[in-house]
Amino acid sequence: MDEPDFFINKNQGVAIVGLGLIGGSIAGALKINGFKNIMGIDTQNKAIEDAINKDFIKLGDTEPENILPLAEIVIVCLYPKETAEFIKKHMKDFKYKAVITDVSGIKLDLINEINSCLRADLEFVGGHPMAGSHFRGFDHANPHLFMDANYIITPTDTSSLEAISKIKSLAKILGCKSISEINPGKHDEAMALASHMPHITALALMDMCDVREMGALLGPSFKDATRVAQINSRLWAQLLISNKENLDEQIKIMEKKMEQLRKAIISSDIKELEHLMEQAGSKRRKIG
Amino acid sequence: MDEPDFFINKNQGVAIVGLGLIGGSIAGALKINGFKNIMGIDTQNKAIEDAINKDFIKLGDTEPENILPLAEIVIVCLYPKETAEFIKKHMKDFKYKAVITDVSGIKLDLINEINSCLRADLEFVGGHPMAGSHFRGFDHANPHLFMDANYIITPTDTSSLEAISKIKSLAKILGCKSISEINPGKHDEAMALASHMPHITALALMDMCDVREMGALLGPSFKDATRVAQINSRLWAQLLISNKENLDEQIKIMEKKMEQLRKAIISSDIKELEHLMEQAGSKRRKIG
Numbered sequence: 001m002d003e004p005d006f007f008i009n010k011n012q013g014v015a016i017v018g019l020g021l022i023g024g025s026i027a028g029a030l031k032i033n034g035f036k037n038i039m040g041i042d043t044q045n046k047a048i049e050d051a052i053n054k055d056f057i058k059l060g061d062t063e064p065e066n067i068l069p070l071a072e073i074v075i076v077c078l079y080p081k082e083t084a085e086f087i088k089k090h091m092k093d094f095k096y097k098a099v100i101t102d103v104s105g106i107k108l109d110l111i112n113e114i115n116s117c118l119r120a121d122l123e124f125v126g127g128h129p130m131a132g133s134h135f136r137g138f139d140h141a142n143p144h145l146f147m148d149a150n151y152i153i154t155p156t157d158t159s160s161l162e163a164i165s166k167i168k169s170l171a172k173i174l175g176c177k178s179i180s181e182i183n184p185g186k187h188d189e190a191m192a193l194a195s196h197m198p199h200i201t202a203l204a205l206m207d208m209c210d211v212r213e214m215g216a217l218l219g220p221s222f223k224d225a226t227r228v229a230q231i232n233s234r235l236w237a238q239l240l241i242s243n244k245e246n247l248d249e250q251i252k253i254m255e256k257k258m259e260q261l262r263k264a265i266i267s268s269d270i271k272e273l274e275h276l277m278e279q280a281g282s283k284r285r286k287i288g
Numbered sequence: 289m290d291e292p293d294f295f296i297n298k299n300q301g302v303a304i305v306g307l308g309l310i311g312g313s314i315a316g317a318l319k320i321n322g323f324k325n326i327m328g329i330d331t332q333n334k335a336i337e338d339a340i341n342k343d344f345i346k347l348g349d350t351e352p353e354n355i356l357p358l359a360e361i362v363i364v365c366l367y368p369k370e371t372a373e374f375i376k377k378h379m380k381d382f383k384y385k386a387v388i389t390d391v392s393g394i395k396l397d398l399i400n401e402i403n404s405c406l407r408a409d410l411e412f413v414g415g416h417p418m419a420g421s422h423f424r425g426f427d428h429a430n431p432h433l434f435m436d437a438n439y440i441i442t443p444t445d446t447s448s449l450e451a452i453s454k455i456k457s458l459a460k461i462l463g464c465k466s467i468s469e470i471n472p473g474k475h476d477e478a479m480a481l482a483s484h485m486p487h488i489t490a491l492a493l494m495d496m497c498d499v500r501e502m503g504a505l506l507g508p509s510f511k512d513a514t515r516v517a518q519i520n521s522r523l524w525a526q527l528l529i530s531n532k533e534n535l536d537e538q539i540k541i542m543e544k545k546m547e548q549l550r551k552a553i554i555s556s557d558i559k560e561l562e563h564l565m566e567q568a569g570s571k572r573r574k575i576g
Contacts, residue, residue, distance in 0.1 A: 131507070202509075203565060214482055219437070221487060223576075233565035238558075240553050244553050257496060262540070277517075281519050
């Protein structure tokens, strides 16, 4: 009888679905960590060829049914909607007892949708590497992309310790520094502030900026605050809309905070401003 | 008779008032560019000693009257309020026909205040190097701080071509990439968006964040967006309050933009969101 297996191992078949920035970077990270059976699935022949040429994958195919039956671990690196669609469409092709994970920045609805129709022998454990870039595509894949990043794993009540441990060991292999476990709903609530709000403020600031007039007047604070406005619009429209309840609340809170600052400024309330700044500064120094 | 002098030159006496991060960095930049008569004024003996030990200045004193009579160029690197106070208090000590500049992030009220009482032979031309750090003090002074930064010069109708050119040549020597000339009012209007708003969004985001709960869930977008929340509260309370009319307007505009995004999100308006993101992304890519 098989012993339960708590770690992914270098001889297991690992299939990566979608060889873009994230999928390609995961393939590269596994490769430099000695994994021997990394496989890739992509709709584009070019991405597969590039990944094989770079030796990031051993085997690749545009037809999932040629790869999925060989993989103990499947990492779906597609947009949220496409992630659910892919798993549902290819349900019959997954290897018996495979563990499936994803890299999506939104979790609750996606995981409910997948778990509601998952084959009984399979397990899905959501994952979210907190790394990325405003570049996209395999050309920008970088095996060190996840080095020292935060990785969030979002098991549900039905997740087995075995499957959770496997995805944790994957995150460690990718080089992540801090690996957290929270439930999918809490994940989405936290991401509204930790990831979606900085994108919303970046979009709002850019929308306010006449680039032709302001170009030579911008300093590093504006550039840092708007870097992520270089956004993948199809992905991010999906992410923000999938998290609409939490964002509705967070945007309203932010508007209140800005009103509080505006009132302190127009009433020349130095004491209140210095207090707000000292609090914010002390909190910011804690997150490094 | 003297020829008009359009450049600062390496043998001129240059006095730097305030040997903090900015003043110290300017002293260092002039030093490595071969300036021979760099002088420093600071209330702290320690800063003067450190600057002399690092060979950034030739001469330093806590008493301005011992230095100002020797300087053709005076660069006041104090907070806005202190800048005006210093110049008014030491008006009698400046060398005949000295050119004075500053580094303050706010200009209109400050320049009006200075020009309303400036000795007839002196000239004040405002300057604003768009560089900095959340560190402060001479210990963090860096001669390369201004490399490739933007520098804004804010002459008024009465500024002479000679004085403007001198401050421009100073900005070039510091290593600045783009040197703009705009009037003090336009400067403050532009800074409300280009510099003050990214600080306000950083403060608001940090104020919303429970660091203990969120620490391991934060990604690079949140960290970049809040870097400047590590703020010098005394300086920034002055800056924001001095620019209250422009900020009142900019904060209200930002609140409207955020409302527009919130409505598009809660109504699942993919088309509107993708349009906003593509516009913002295309503008952001232009500013580098």
